Amino acid sequence: MNPSTSTTSASPELSGPPPIGAPAPDFSLSSTINGSTSLHDLRGHPVILAFYPADWSPVCGDQMAFYNECLDEFAASGAQLLGISVDGQWSHAAFARYRNLRFPLLADFEPKGAVARAYGVYREGDGFSERALFVIDAAGLLRWRFVSPIAINPGADGILNALAALTSKP
């Protein structure tokens, strides 16, 4: 669960995750804020992608609720947090309202898990994504990733360290 610069998932399903330093795969998904969110529209700011398995499951809820508490820390780096799961937009809307989430949840719903696949973190056998974190820099390049054991909330320290590294090496 500690921060790492490499994926350490036990899942055999990871196929061709984009390498660190490569352009982050673009996407446009329906979002709980502003209707839809496209990665390329966020160019100019760091982006944190938080893939999680499912709305409502206890660990996911804790993780997303925890990130909701950390938004000020992320904002200090100018970063935008996006939560992504295969749940549909109505589940996301209810979940976000229930947890009072102030950041967008994106629906990787149709085609199911396409964005998770593009990032190499879709679990084919389960039909949902890994609990995976990515930090993308202001130029749209992938700078850090971490795949957490599926049942463990990875916290935010790895994200903050990755964001700090962006500003120390322009």
Add this chain to the structure above:
Amino acid sequence: MSLSPAVSSNDHGQGDAAAPLTLVEYGDYECSYCGLAYPIVKEIQVALGKQLRFVFRNFPLKEAHPHAEQAAWLAEGAAAASAFWPVHDLLYENQARLKHVDLARYGRTAGMSLEAIDAALAGAFADRVSNDFRSGVHSGVNGTPTFFINGKRHNGSFEAAVLMDALRAALEH
């Protein structure tokens, strides 16, 4: 996962600073799990006596718990009147009643002046609480309560037996 910054005289601690064991809790006064941990910590303090120093840092989950941050502000205000621990205990013993009027009452019970209570509840110690929160996030806190034993995050549960085993193991290192 280790604690940063390390425990110092700026922290609120109970017990001898030279004790071989230091248990740090990042806690939220409105968090029910922290409420469950509160008597467990007391039990452990009794069991370990002089071998243990206990330190509390603020980690209010203010989006989830609307009164947590102000409660933490009050405790920090109480610290300035040397009443941190009485207020800390009152807050955990009255978790269901943490509205402004309740907080002011706990401050008075602990001997704070009305001016000190007003200042604390208006956020005079907000920076201190935010700094605690930030240190927790950087140290790998991912929910409350999170404990650190001699600077290392305790990843097990906070049941008394589990915490005691971890503390005893740390004593042998």
